[in-house]
Amino acid sequence: MKVTAKPSTSQILPDERGRFGKFGGRYVPETLMPALDQLEHEYLKAKEDKDFKKELNYYLREYVGRPSPLYFAERLTRELGGAKIYLKREDLNHTGAHKINNTMGQVLLARRMGKKRIIAETGAGQHGVATATAAAMFGLECEVYMGEEDMHRQSLNVFRMKLLGTKVIPVKTGSRTLKDATNEALRDWMASVKYTHYIIGSVVGPHPYPMMVRDFQCIIGEETREQILEKEGRLPDYLLACVGGGSNSIGLFHPFIDDTTVKMIGVEAGGIGLGVGEHAATLSYGKVGILHGSLSYVLQDEDGQTSPVHSMSAGLDYPGVGPEHSYLKETGRAQYVSVTDQEALEAFQRCARSEGIIPALEAAHALYYTTKFAPTLGKEKLVVVCLSGTGDKDAFQVADKLGVKI
């Protein structure tokens, strides 16, 4: 089969009921069903609309700064002595992470639908900042739900959102992290759906979100494909990315799904151990269940109650995962592994020293696995790692972990 720059991914999944195999669907209160129908309808219309695509591409190029480089990490490659390592530099996007690919798309969609108010949930605050940014640029009212615990861990991002004119609403229920912020945002949306668009930040939630967010994030994989063909004349052997909800990883993986020679590895948060509440490695240790409107792997107890989770990285500290990942796991198309807090911290520092790039703690999980995995491969092999965001936001937390006072 001839390899083309354009991915041949047959976009047949999800099916019309929002299913990736048995995963996905819609498990939400009746109040939201008409809103999801409307959203799906409007999104599918926009997707086929050349003007919408043109507008989105314009902002991605001129405002976000795309395409992001596919950078050959020469020193890291040499140090590790195995496969050639390329980093997809999503940290160089405006606002410092891949999240803005999705929020630009969804804000443009909200404008098309005539919705004047934007809400979002955020964990690490990157999605919140990306939402606040897009909303500010288009002059839309914006409110972001954030767990109190995360606000504490990511106070810099809270301040950035406020500077951008967004109201940050602290969530004090449950574990006070991303899952609770998601609950609150869904509740808000139920009462405000007529004039509000809810921008989910990952490939989770009820249909059409996992599909729509994936489509907006696929720019990562589409660019990677063109760039690697240009640099190496062939497709990579391995793709690696961190998986919390799973949006940067699905964005990288999806355009390669039909290319069976390209293997995919998702790296989850192993936290501090294998016990309940010590990690957030949903695909590695979870079971099939329902959370936040879709059927997927979930970390829950024998009754179906959501388990507590832990990751040093707020962006991965989530007990669920996108349904398409569950499908990729079940079909064996992708493989999922986990990396601990400590290991991620090690990769965080190594990447800074070897490449002059301070990666987000989230991405450091994928980087750590790469440092173990790349040396086991021959020098002719090609590995692409998604560097999903910058670690500037993590500087305080890492300093604290290393016992350094700033």
Add this chain to the structure above:
Amino acid sequence: MNRIDQKFQELRRRKEPAFIPFITAGDPDLETTRGLVLELERRGADIIELGIPFSDPIADGPIIQASYYRALSKGLKVSQVFECVRGLRKETDIPIVAMVSYSLVFKGTPENFVARAKEAGLDGATIPDLPIEESDAVHLAAKEKDFKIVCFVAPTTTPERMSRIAKGTQGFLYYIAVVGITGVREALPPDMRENIQKLKGMTDKPIALGFGVSTPEQARAVGQVADGVIVGSAIVKELERYVDRPATERIAAVGELASRLVAGAKGRL
């Protein structure tokens, strides 16, 4: 015949709407729950809606979420809720409908959940995060056991969906009075009467209204147009006020409120 159907038949003969209070199982303990069910029946409740606590409820407001949290923080298990209902069945025949997240129903299969619930003595369930499109498995399992799956209609529901839901629901139809989540509200929405009339044209099943009913006056207004008046947050809130008091005081306080609401719902204010 299922206790829910029997109850509505009886109420129809008496030309009375049903009063359906909601309480959270295990809030703050199951002994209170047991006492409350009996007390509410004594005060004139017709059906009990029993919330099975879930860690991440999205359809419920802060009052009910807090009650779930109180129950779960003591390690409440679904099997203990079933055990409590099984015990109650030695003392009362009041219809009890569970309100339960599909996350809990799905875990360990819908068939298994329905079988366990029915065996414990529950008469049906409302599953607020399960839209009609995804409900085939649970409806199938429920039909076999004469277990009623009560479906929801919201003010945002389109006419086509409304008629599909009206056909699918069992026992009664749950009309969500306001757009949003459960909670206590000042006024009832003006489109309530109109929407209930519309639904009555689509189904013979009783229509109960909930989400936002909190005072006896509101209960009366709802009782005049609907076949059932559901009161949730107001009751849970009353219980919350007495949560640090002895169980007997808690139960008596909720009972007093229930008496006033029953009087409202049945037009005896």
